[in-house]
Amino acid sequence: MPDKPVDSAAVLAELKAKMQKSLDSLVKDLAGIRSTRANAAMLDGVHVEYYGSSVPLNQVASLSVPEARMLVITPFDKSALGEIEKAILKSDVGITPSNDGSLIRLILPELSMERRQELVKQVKVRLEECRVSIRNLRRDGNEEIKKIAGKSQDETKSLQDDVQKLTDSFIHKAEDAAAQKEKGILTV
Numbered sequence: 001m002p003d004k005p006v007d008s009a010a011v012l013a014e015l016k017a018k019m020q021k022s023l024d025s026l027v028k029d030l031a032g033i034r035s036t037r038a039n040a041a042m043l044d045g046v047h048v049e050y051y052g053s054s055v056p057l058n059q060v061a062s063l064s065v066p067e068a069r070m071l072v073i074t075p076f077d078k079s080a081l082g083e084i085e086k087a088i089l090k091s092d093v094g095i096t097p098s099n100d101g102s103l104i105r106l107i108l109p110e111l112s113m114e115r116r117q118e119l120v121k122q123v124k125v126r127l128e129e130c131r132v133s134i135r136n137l138r139r140d141g142n143e144e145i146k147k148i149a150g151k152s153q154d155e156t157k158s159l160q161d162d163v164q165k166l167t168d169s170f171i172h173k174a175e176d177a178a179a180q181k182e183k184g185i186l187t188v
Helices: 001-031 078-090 113-147 153-186
Strands: 047-050 055-056 061-067 071-075 104-107
Touching: 001 113, 001 153, 047 078, 071 078, 078 104, 113 153
Parallel strands: none
Antiparallel strands: 047 055, 061 071, 071 104
């Protein structure tokens, strides 16, 4: 009998960890969406062909943000400069690199209002994906709670209320993260 509450607590703890992963994924996705300021996370998806293998950009070069609208990429090995430039051009970053022979500069152009609206739509799509993920986790958590034997209807209802509070909390955090990103995109 004493192990039953541990089961429900374990279900809630596991659910919280999974919801946190969904939120962390959203935050990482939002960091990759361009806003008015340069951000090294914009280049997280860029992979460079380096000695016959595809390597993340941050493993072959250092990334810095010297100005609000400029990224500077300094390769650890100058021979990789051409490959880094090709990888950036192939990626969906949408910025033409400027190569001076020792480093690459990415200068972010001003965003038009139309482009800002497109980026806000991307943020909203990612937010909705996160909400769906969290709601699916809620459903799975409620099913697990129903499977725990020996719980009265009141205990089950109480645990389901806890799951709902957890769900509401994570959805609220996701909405806050998306709202901050939208504000950053729309700030002129």
